[in-house]
Amino acid sequence: TGYQYGCQTLNYGQAEDYTFYIESNAALTVSETELSNIHTLTSINTTAQTFTVSGESLFGDATITATGSNFELSTDGINYTSSLTLSESGGTLVGQPVTVYVRLIDGLNEGAYNDELTIASLEAVDHTVTLSGRVDKVAEERGNAFSISSGSNANYAIADDYVGIS
Numbered sequence: 360t361g362y363q364y365g366c367q368t369l370n371y372g373q374a375e376d377y378t379f380y381i382e383s384n385a386a387l388t389v390s391e392t393e394l395s396n397i398h399t400l401t402s403i404n405t406t407a408q409t410f411t412v413s414g415e416s417l418f419g420d421a422t423i424t425a426t427g428s429n430f431e432l433s434t435d436g437i438n439y440t441s442s443l444t445l446s447e448s449g450g451t452l453v454g455q456p457v458t459v460y461v462r463l464i465d466g467l468n469e470g471a472y473n474d475e476l477t478i479a480s481l482e483a484v485d486h487t488v489t490l491s492g493r494v495d496k497v498a499e500e501r502g503n504a505f506s507i508s509s510g511s512n513a514n515y516a517i518a519d520d521y522v523g524i525s
Contacts (some may be wrong), residue, residue, distance in 0.1 A: 384416040385482040394461055395490030397430070401469060405462035407436060410488060412445060412478055413455040421445040421452060421480040423459060423508045429472040430490050433460040447480070 399405035414421055423432060423443040431439040434457060442522035446453040463472060476488040 360509075364386040381485055382394050383418070383482040385480060385481045387417075387421060387478055387480055387486055388413045388456075389478055389488065390456070391488055392486075393489045393491075395489075395491045397461065397463055397490065398440050398495070399463050399467075400495050400497045401467075401494070402497060404465060405492075407433070407460040407462040409458050409460050411456035411458050413457070414445075414450075414452045414480060414483065416446065416450050417447045417452070417480050417483060418450075419481040420447045421483075421518060422476060423476055424479050425474050425476050425490075427472075427474040428473050429467060430461055430476075430492070432476075433462075434458065436460045439464075448463050461488075461490060463494060469494050469496050491512055 389410060389412055390399060393522075394410065397405065397408055412421060412423070421444070423445070423458045425432070425441060428441065431441060432443045433439045434445070439462065443459065445457050461476070471491070471493045473492075474490040476490065478486040478488070
């Protein structure tokens, strides 16, 4: 990959054409190609998974975008958004390696979700991270039965039965 430049030089009435290439060594490095088993329960925030991004000889910022809308991204694990821009300075990403947090968005219905992230920067080869996750329903709580028998040999029993929480 490179830039092509052309120029004309006039020298005593003669025109000469020159074409030259400047080679680009821009490169992104991404620590993962897949994040799987991103899991949450309905009405509960997802625990995020992470990967890192670094760059060298970059000509501009790097962007991270998802093809769908079921996952969200963050660089601090607190403030999430649907896409990210990682700032470039002096040919590298500011603060690299940059940790990217990925989680399922809140409010999804039960089911499996898949998506892809594209990490791109001018003149660098794009990278893809495949995402897969699932949302399970929060099970209802059952139990907390307590019984006491009278007499000197009283029996005590507590039964806690929580079904389906993993």
